[in-house]
Amino acid sequence: MMKLHTKLTLGLVSSLFAVSLATAAGSGTKMGPHHAGMDCNGMGMMSGDMKMDPVARAHKNLSELNAKLNLTADQKPAWKTFSDQVNDQAKNMVAMRDQMKDTAQSMPKKTAPERMAKMADLMENRAQNMAKMADAVKTFYATLTAEQQATFDKMQMSHMARM
Structure with a gap:
């Protein structure tokens, strides 16, 4: 025994x-799991404009949001700070996507602990970027009127639904 x-x-x-x-x-x-018939470049299931370049998608979404919010002159500086963060986030997404492609090619050569450590590093980086974005949204959101906040909420949810 x-x-x-x-x-x-x-x-x-x-x-x-x-x-x-x-x-x-x-x-x-x-x-x-990331390849079963999906056009996603290893980033998970994407549909609609999610296949679009993240920078182009960010510009499109910001343009739509800006048009619908009808910002006052006093809100424009906060908008600039927010939109700059969104654009930086989009550029980070492009860099991360490229890094993930490179990582995916080298993963079979790594040991299981090395692969897990690399994935943890990538996730930590993504979490830090999301925390910055959350702070930017929170700061900008505080400058909006109740009506603008409702518009922002509705638009943000419609963009999330497309993911």
Whole structure:
């Protein structure tokens, strides 16, 4: 009869081996979770204008939002700060997408711990960018009237629904 320690070790090794096989198979076949018939460049399911270049999409969304908000002259500086952050975020998305493509090509050569560490780094970077964006939205939102806030909420939700 095998000792409990031996059974646990074998189970762990088997699990890691299965994950390694699944990762290797997914990276070479376009049938992993990010490739199953989706036009997404490894970024998850995208539809509509989500396939558009992030910078072009940001400009389009900002133009629509600016037109609908009817900002006052006093709100224009806050708009400039907000729109600059949105544009920076879009540029960061392009850079991150390019980095993820490079990372995806090198992943099969890395060990499982190296792959996990790389993905954690990418997620941490994305979380930091989202925190900056959340602060920018919060600051800009505070300058809006109740009617403008309702418009902003509605437009932001319609853009999120397209994701």
